[in-house]
Amino acid sequence: MRLIRRWGPWLLLVICLALPVLVKQPAWLDMLQFTFMYAAMSVGWDIMGGYAGYPSIGHVGFFGMSSYVAGLLLVHFGVNIFASALLVGLFGSLVGAGLGFISLRTRGPAFLIVTLVFALTVQMLAENLNALTGGTSGLYLPLLDLPPDVVILPFYYAMLALTVLAVATSTFIRASRFGLGLLAIREDEGKAEGSGINTALYKILAFAVSVFFASVAGALHAQYLNYVDPDLAFEFIIGLNMVVMALVGSRATPWGGVLGAVIMFPISQLLVYTLPDKFSGQVPLVELGILLILIPMFLPDGIIKSLERWAERRRRRPRVPSTDTFAPAPVGAP
Amino acid sequence: MSTAAGRPLSVRNVAKTFGGVRALTDCSLDISCGKISALIGPNGSGKTTLFNCITGFYVPDSGSIRYGETALGGRLPNQIVHLGIARTFQVTRIFKRMTVLENMVVPVRQSNWKSLFSAAIKGHERERAEGLLDFVGLADYWSMQAGNLSFGQQKLLELAAALMSEPDLLLLDEPAGGLNPIMIDRLTGYIRDLNAQGVTFLLVEHNMGFVMRLAHSIAVMHRGEVIAQGEPEAIRSDPKVLDAYLGD
Numbered sequence: 103m104r105l106i107r108r109w110g111p112w113l114l115l116v117i118c119l120a121l122p123v124l125v126k127q128p129a130w131l132d133m134l135q136f137t138f139m140y141a142a143m144s145v146g147w148d149i150m151g152g153y154a155g156y157p158s159i160g161h162v163g164f165f166g167m168s169s170y171v172a173g174l175l176l177v178h179f180g181v182n183i184f185a186s187a188l189l190v191g192l193f194g195s196l197v198g199a200g201l202g203f204i205s206l207r208t209r210g211p212a213f214l215i216v217t218l219v220f221a222l223t224v225q226m227l228a229e230n231l232n233a234l235t236g237g238t239s240g241l242y243l244p245l246l247d248l249p250p251d252v253v254i255l256p257f258y259y260a261m262l263a264l265t266v267l268a269v270a271t272s273t274f275i276r277a278s279r280f281g282l283g284l285l286a287i288r289e290d291e292g293k294a295e296g297s298g299i300n301t302a303l304y305k306i307l308a309f310a311v312s313v314f315f316a317s318v319a320g321a322l323h324a325q326y327l328n329y330v331d332p333d334l335a336f337e338f339i340i341g342l343n344m345v346v347m348a349l350v351g352s353r354a355t356p357w358g359g360v361l362g363a364v365i366m367f368p369i370s371q372l373l374v375y376t377l378p379d380k381f382s383g384q385v386p387l388v389e390l391g392i393l394l395i396l397i398p399m400f401l402p403d404g405i406i407k408s409l410e411r412w413a414e415r416r417r418r419r420p421r422v423p424s425t426d427t428f429a430p431a432p433v434g435a436p
Numbered sequence: 437m438s439t440a441a442g443r444p445l446s447v448r449n450v451a452k453t454f455g456g457v458r459a460l461t462d463c464s465l466d467i468s469c470g471k472i473s474a475l476i477g478p479n480g481s482g483k484t485t486l487f488n489c490i491t492g493f494y495v496p497d498s499g500s501i502r503y504g505e506t507a508l509g510g511r512l513p514n515q516i517v518h519l520g521i522a523r524t525f526q527v528t529r530i531f532k533r534m535t536v537l538e539n540m541v542v543p544v545r546q547s548n549w550k551s552l553f554s555a556a557i558k559g560h561e562r563e564r565a566e567g568l569l570d571f572v573g574l575a576d577y578w579s580m581q582a583g584n585l586s587f588g589q590q591k592l593l594e595l596a597a598a599l600m601s602e603p604d605l606l607l608l609d610e611p612a613g614g615l616n617p618i619m620i621d622r623l624t625g626y627i628r629d630l631n632a633q634g635v636t637f638l639l640v641e642h643n644m645g646f647v648m649r650l651a652h653s654i655a656v657m658h659r660g661e662v663i664a665q666g667e668p669e670a671i672r673s674d675p676k677v678l679d680a681y682l683g684d
Binding site: 278282294298 | 534545552
């Protein structure tokens with residue numbers, strides 16, 4: 103088990119790096135590219151929604167806003183999106199910190215509402231600032247100057263890199279004092295504050311880091327489609343996917359969002375391609391709806407934590423029946 | 437905890453109103469450093485409200501609270517912890533889904549940004565946490581989820597965790613509430629030991645035996661103000677106190 107924990111992620115990374123050499127079909131690479139995109143965004147969402155316990159439904163606002171920012175930089179200034187994506191991500195973080203400064207000084211559901219309002223406001227701006235954004239007609243971006251059979255590769259590797267960065271960031275946060283503080287906020291914010299944690303600062307910082315990944319993904323996505331419009335960029339289901347994937351995988355774990363994305367996105371794509379046309383369009387929504395009902399009922403802590411708990415119970419089960427059935431469970435010494 | 441005797445706490449004419457309810461009216465109190473002081477009074481007399489005002493959870497409507505030369509008014513709870521004042525809560529509050537050791541490490545004071553991104557549990561903090569857990573008899577439970585501890589153990593964990601921030605002044609809100617006599621004896625011993633090491637205590641407590649055994653000074657609250665303050669023997673025979681507890 104320890105061997106898998108240590109080397110598993112590296113082996114997985116090597117496989118993912120080699121996959122485009124082995125899998126030539128663009129449809130598969132397209133699916134993997136989107137899976138990575140959702141994995142990165144979901145892991146990012148989890149930094150705020152999982153560690154700090156402040157779920158946001160407005161991450162899609164940052165995804166869409168960054169699609170436009172990167173698109174406009176490309177159209178008006180010719181800045182390549184692969185060069186600007188990280189900067190656009192930092193811009194998203196800055197806006198996130200500003201939004202957090204306003205909304206995160208309060209506790210509870212106010213934050214959820216503010217994030218939703220933010221997403222809707224940015225979408226309305228994109229629809230109505232016609233001169234800048236093209237309004238509802240959208241913004242057409244220049245195509246990448248690459249042969250059609252390899253054009254997907256930069257996106258595939260960029261999204262893979264974003265996922266690796268998201269998992270590394272989440273792992274680092276979980277092991278840091280900052281992560282411990284976020285978990286304390288999730289458990290009892292008043293007590294955390296009374297323990298000396300600057301809860302407002304922690305939450306603002308967590309939100310800024312959290313939206314970075316949705317922002318970078320939004321920038322890359324704009325170039326992938328070569329087009330941005332308000333409906334596509336701010337599609338509510340993108341934001342919902344991030345949340346449900348983190349719930350499926352397990353909240354407050356670095357790999358939860360990845361597992362959720364790896365399970366959910368390919369299944370939804372498979373159903374879209376295999377079901378008759380008149381049903382297939384609604385498949386992602388139906389899938390999300392079903393999962394939103396089933397997960398809290400049967401896997402409230404998600405797959406990873408449920409498996410960990412199962413393994414822990416199995417590990418603690420005595421192999422030889424004890425004669426003293428009332429003996430207390432052993433507790434590890436420091 | 438600090439070996440220094442800390443600073444005196446001075447509460448002057450503090451008032452706090454919730455809607456039409458006046459929880460504190462012109463409340464004044466002095467806490468000497470290095471002593472164990474107790475705050476007693478009937479239910480609803482404003483003891484916990486005063487605790488919350490001192491620790492920054494409530495902002496007083498008027499009056500001043502000073503810790504030594506430092507005014508506490510307008511400071512956030514986390515800033516007040518950094519001044520050396522820690523507290524426990526009336527209803528025990530621990531991070532139930534975190535381990536006992538993680539509960540201990542959360543209150544460690546952060547010195548700068550760099551420490552924010554350092555390892556969650558550093559070697560010397562772990563040693564200190566283990567020492568304090570040993571002190572309260574919880575050393576064997578360090579890896580257990582805190583919510584699985586018994587009620588009494590959770591109280592002791594809350595006390596030990598509060599000590600991790602190395603407070604000079606520790607405010608304990610009903611520390612003996614719900615504990616059995618054996619646990620109360622243990623708690624009495626811990627508080628005396630810590631006080632001998634220089635920690636000043638302010639206790640809110642209803643258990644009069646516990647208060648009389650432990651406190652050097654007692655303040656009595658009634659209807660949002662301190663009506664008497666002095667040594668236990670003097671308080672026991674104070675007519676205003678008797679009237680507040682037994683009067684009409």
